Amino acid sequence: MSKIFAIASQKGGVGKTTSAINLAGAFSLRGKKVLIIDMDPQGGVVFGLGLKKESIMGGVYDIFKENRNAADIVHLTSINNLDLIPFGSFSLPDQNKIYKNTDGENSHFLNQIREISKKYDFILIDCPPGSGPLTKTALEIADSLIIPLQCEPLALKTLPQLLKLIKTIKSVNASLKLEGILLTQYERSSPISKEVLQQVVNHFPENTVIEVIIPFDDGFSVSYKIGKPLTLSETPIPGASAYKLLADEIINGEITKN
Numbered sequence: 001m002s003k004i005f006a007i008a009s010q011k012g013g014v015g016k017t018t019s020a021i022n023l024a025g026a027f028s029l030r031g032k033k034v035l036i037i038d039m040d041p042q043g044g045v046v047f048g049l050g051l052k053k054e055s056i057m058g059g060v061y062d063i064f065k066e067n068r069n070a071a072d073i074v075h076l077t078s079i080n081n082l083d084l085i086p087f088g089s090f091s092l093p094d095q096n097k098i099y100k101n102t103d104g105e106n107s108h109f110l111n112q113i114r115e116i117s118k119k120y121d122f123i124l125i126d127c128p129p130g131s132g133p134l135t136k137t138a139l140e141i142a143d144s145l146i147i148p149l150q151c152e153p154l155a156l157k158t159l160p161q162l163l164k165l166i167k168t169i170k171s172v173n174a175s176l177k178l179e180g181i182l183l184t185q186y187e188r189s190s191p192i193s194k195e196v197l198q199q200v201v202n203h204f205p206e207n208t209v210i211e212v213i214i215p216f217d218d219g220f221s222v223s224y225k226i227g228k229p230l231t232l233s234e235t236p237i238p239g240a241s242a243y244k245l246l247a248d249e250i251i252n253g254e255i256t257k258n
């Protein structure tokens with residue numbers, strides 16, 4: 001049975017897209033069939049998977065606005081088992097206008113995603129920052145939510161907004177599960193990273209913060225530029241190993257949490 005993950009956070013730049021791309025890479029390595037849906041109008045996944053902007057023939061936007069079928073909009077990538085539904089429009093239209101189709105609803109989109117999800121083991125939805133209409137749509141369709149949180153002092157300031165997001169989830173989709181908070185860009189030698197980790201673990205109820213921590217690794221920026229997930233690198237890299245470990249836990253159905 002397929003499982004749909006939304007990767008979302010209030011704050012930008014915390015590693016949502018990096019997590020989607022690298023978890024997807026790790027799943028594909030394990031022979032799992034995976035689809036990334038890019039719900040972010042920034043359209044970053046296209047580049048992170050090495051696709052050219054010119055090769056994009058529609059996307060999320062077209063499913064919403066033109067009532068097109070998701071199956072016609074799936075783009076194959078050069079990576080085995082890894083497909084993409086890109087956002088599709090590189091202009092930045094008002095999210096509210098995208099969210100509802102011309103009849104004022106998103107049921108066509110939700111039905112299309114439900115239908116296509118049957119062909120995959122995992123679907124990863126990369127959300128834009130914040131809890132706007134596109135993120136809410138992703139939460140409506142998802143089984144589970146992963147919230148990446150960057151290990152830096154400002155992260156703690158976004159916690160109240162984060163908690164609000166978690167609360168709103170339940171009103172959108174009662175069966176949505178908070179899979180966990182994923183700490184990213186952790187710098188082992190930095191006292192700030194350690195402090196943030198401790199405070200986040202103390203702040204949340206038990207079983208909320210994912211034990212696997214994604215270290216800071218310059219390799220992520222480099223791999224994004226060359227259009228290949230770091231998890232597909234042949235040499236062992238700490239950042240990639242962390243995502244692979246998390247992917248294995250997801251495949252085995254048991255994510256270890258603090």
Ligand SMILES: Nc1ncnc2c1ncn2[C@@H]1O[C@H](COP(=O)(O)OP(=O)(O)OP(=O)(O)O)[C@@H](O)[C@H]1O
Nearest residue numbers: 012013014015016017018129185215216217220221
């Ligand atoms: N673990 C990491 N170590 C080092 N750099 C990282 C790590 N994770 C992400 N980055 C870098 O941080 C930047 C932001 O990451 P990313 O684009 O994944 O964040 P995002 O949450 O998707 O941002 P946005 O909210 O804008 O969509 C990128 O340049 C990325 O390469």
Ligand SMILES: [Mg+2]
Nearest residue numbers: 016017040044
């Ligand atoms: Mg992003």
